Amino acid sequence: MAAFANVTVRLPDETSRNRRGTISSWTRGRPWTREEEESLVDAASNQTILEIAHALGRSEASVRLKLRGLGYNLSDLAGFKVKDLAALLGVTIRQVRRWRQKGYLRGRNGRITEESFSKFCRAHADKIPYSALAWDAKVWLRGFGYRPPETRPDRPSIVIMRRETSRV
Numbered sequence: 001m002a003a004f005a006n007v008t009v010r011l012p013d014e015t016s017r018n019r020r021g022t023i024s025s026w027t028r029g030r031p032w033t034r035e036e037e038e039s040l041v042d043a044a045s046n047q048t049i050l051e052i053a054h055a056l057g058r059s060e061a062s063v064r065l066k067l068r069g070l071g072y073n074l075s076d077l078a079g080f081k082v083k084d085l086a087a088l089l090g091v092t093i094r095q096v097r098r099w100r101q102k103g104y105l106r107g108r109n110g111r112i113t114e115e116s117f118s119k120f121c122r123a124h125a126d127k128i129p130y131s132a133l134a135w136d137a138k139v140w141l142r143g144f145g146y147r148p149p150e151t152r153p154d155r156p157s158i159v160i161m162r163r164e165t166s167r168v
Helices: 034-043 049-056 060-069 082-089 093-101 114-123 135-142
Strands: 002-004 007-009
Touching: 034 049, 034 060, 049 060, 082 093, 082 135
Parallel strands: none
Antiparallel strands: 002 007
């Protein structure tokens, strides 16, 4: 390093180490390939930033910066926020949190995964207030494997029969 009047300049041939003592990726300046970018975008919806970073051999910061550079908002990736899912299903945030506590829904990085929600739609369809939902929400739910009550064979129709008493 060269120092000039209390200013440190890092020369390009020198390497810098981050706090952990490893060489940071920005120092190497390894450019992203098209294949890496495609893998990043594909993985962003169902893997954590850390998992993607390990798979691509990049730092977490590098993955985050690249996603932002590609125009992705990190809060829109990988699953649902509890409040958003509650609004989509027409239930309270508290109810969605209860479903998580009971293990009906699983999360990753504080978000409910699409895989978990899909399983929930198939296994606990009776918990969703389907009849109160708008048409577009009903179509959206079917995309996750939800079967409307009228098409579920496992739900017996309730028939109330009057017991006739004979009067003699």
